[in-house]
Amino acid sequence: xxxxxxxxxxxxxxxxxxxxxxxxxxxFMTGPQGGSWIPLGxxxxxxxxxxxxxxxxxxxxxxxxxxxxxxDEGKAQIGFANSSTTVDGIAGRxxxxxxxxKVCQVANLYPQYFQVAALADANVKSLADLKGKTLxxxxxxxTAEVLTATVLKLNGMSYDSLAKANFQASYTDAVSLMKDGxxxxxxxxxxxxxxxxxxxxxxxxxxxxxxDDKTMGALKQENPGYxxxxxxxxxxxxxxxxxxxxxYSTHVIxxxxxxxxxxxxxxxxxxxxxxxxxxxxxxxxxxxxKMMAIDIGVPLHKGAARYYKEVGAI
Numbered sequence: 001x002x003x004x005x006x007x008x009x010x011x012x013x014x015x016x017x018x019x020x021x022x023x024x025x026x027x028f029m030t031g032p033q034g035g036s037w038i039p040l041g042x043x044x045x046x047x048x049x050x051x052x053x054x055x056x057x058x059x060x061x062x063x064x065x066x067x068x069x070x071x072d073e074g075k076a077q078i079g080f081a082n083s084s085t086t087v088d089g090i091a092g093r094x095x096x097x098x099x100x101x102k103v104c105q106v107a108n109l110y111p112q113y114f115q116v117a118a119l120a121d122a123n124v125k126s127l128a129d130l131k132g133k134t135l136x137x138x139x140x141x142x143t144a145e146v147l148t149a150t151v152l153k154l155n156g157m158s159y160d161s162l163a164k165a166n167f168q169a170s171y172t173d174a175v176s177l178m179k180d181g182x183x184x185x186x187x188x189x190x191x192x193x194x195x196x197x198x199x200x201x202x203x204x205x206x207x208x209x210x211x212d213d214k215t216m217g218a219l220k221q222e223n224p225g226y227x228x229x230x231x232x233x234x235x236x237x238x239x240x241x242x243x244x245x246x247x248y249s250t251h252v253i254x255x256x257x258x259x260x261x262x263x264x265x266x267x268x269x270x271x272x273x274x275x276x277x278x279x280x281x282x283x284x285x286x287x288x289x290k291m292m293a294i295d296i297g298v299p300l301h302k303g304a305a306r307y308y309k310e311v312g313a314i
């Protein structure tokens with residue numbers, strides 16, 4: 001009986017050792033349809049699930065500000081966000097209803113471009129020319145919408161100064177409005193080239209509206225997280241010259257209480273597989289741990305900090 005008992009204990013131990021790691025389910029908020037965050041989110045979901053035993057990720061659409069709020073409020077554990085508006089949340093500034101306290105930085109990934117595209121026949125040459133036009137942007141409270149409202153304000157306007165303002169959850173729907181002529185101008189914050197804008201440019205002649213120095217200077221004074229970026233000539237069909245636009249960074253955020261080991265492995269997986277991410281979003285090409293770890297004013301998650309210290313990035 002003693003032998004059988006020992007055999008049973010040994011068998012139980014063997015089965016326990018062979019059992020898979022306990023499943024850890026997390027929600028990952030990405031972006032609107034037609035942008036780069038959904039396909040990149042799919043690539044990261046696969047990468048992270050392969051790199052972190054037992055990790056199961058549920059991917060859901062989102063947007064920059066909504067994702068920060070979602071993680072802070074416990075509705076999600078991981079998300080994409082925009083550096084400038086995450087900093088607003090940490091500081092407790094509008095459009096956030098309260099200060100964000102449960103969101104930590106994981107990694108900077110690539111620059112985002114605030115793109116203002118107008119139908120060529122709308123005769124919009126500058127941001128000041130938006131007055132009286134029909135515009136489409138993201139739902140209120142999302143990063144591109146907040147920036148659209150800010151740009152209007154800095155040029156002495158508001159949504160009331162427009163013929164009409166439309167708020168669409170997906171870039172795809174916004175492009176449809178532009179193609180049909182129900183909107184003359186669209187704003188979006190994403191990579192360049194943006195697939196949605198390429199789609200629009202294949203059907204209609206469009207013009208990229210540049211940011212002027214006065215608007216850029218006033219905006220940067222309000223939030224140093226914004227910078228001037230340039231969309232090079234030829235990025236879009238019939239784009240014959242460089243266009244200066246407002247820029248910020250896409251980064252990965254996580255709930256500060258997500259286990260350190262999980263975030264450590266997620267961060268390492270990204271750093272070890274830059275090529276796989278760049279295959280989905282080209283501007284990620286050349287990303288290094290040091291670039292991932294640049295301080296943007298958001299506290300580093302303990303797991304990410306552990307990885308960056310290990311490789312000498314911080």
